Amino acid sequence: MNEAMVTLAGWLGNDVTTRQAGDAPVATFRLACTPRRYNRKDDQWVDADTQWYTVTAWRGLAENCAASLSSGDPVVVVGRLNATKWTNTSGMEITSWEVEALAVGHDLSKGRSQFVRNPRPDGSPAGVTDSAEPVDPGERQRSAAA
Template identity: 65%
Template sequence: MNETMVTLQGWLGSDVTVRQAGDATVASFRVACTPRRYQKKTDEWVDAETQWYSVKAWRGLGANCERSLRRGDPVVVHGRLNAQTWTNSANIEVTSFEVEAILVGHDLARGVSQFTRTPGAGQRATGVGSDAAGPEGGLEEAAQEAAA
């Protein structure tokens, strides 16, 4: 399976909107990424043009995004980059890009965040969670042992 994975670091450009797609919750939001470049000639940092990305987060991740994220928050998004080509009203072929989020979080380089575990969030399809440490104990127990 060859998929293009991307990681975005930027700012939430809108509040999260949520809709139902069948039985699944899907959250949508926009992320603005403004690259900075150092210009040696002027000895200063300069902002490049802001790039906007549409992001979709499904099911529990989408619900958590709705509860956790607000416009203007610094975020990090990791997911699959999908291209969609369509023809607009002027009969011009347009390609738009959307990120299907796998992981979303606040950018802790820009502030602090408070984490609250949701019920049932310890197990995910990726194998991360309380069962990931095997039958001898979960990740929480391993973290507590390491802290002791």
């Protein structure tokens, strides 16, 4: 496959909207990315034009985006980049950039976030083992090496 994979860091331009596509939930939001460059001549940082991307997420990622993200949140998106060309009412050809997200998360260089695991399909909480005793993750590594 020769797909263009991208990683974008930016800000949500709107709240996440969701819809159903058959039996799959789809979340959509707009992501604003404003490149910042240092202008050595003027000895200052300068913002370039803001680039806007439409991001779509499917199934479980869609549900998690809808439950976790709000307009103005700083996020990082990893996904497949697609260009869509269309003609507007004035007859101009427009290219819009869309990203089919594979992973989305808050940009932790801008603040803190709280992670909550999804429950497992069998109904048991994530991270619970079969034994009654909690397992130290370091102990698991030491016993596997022995």
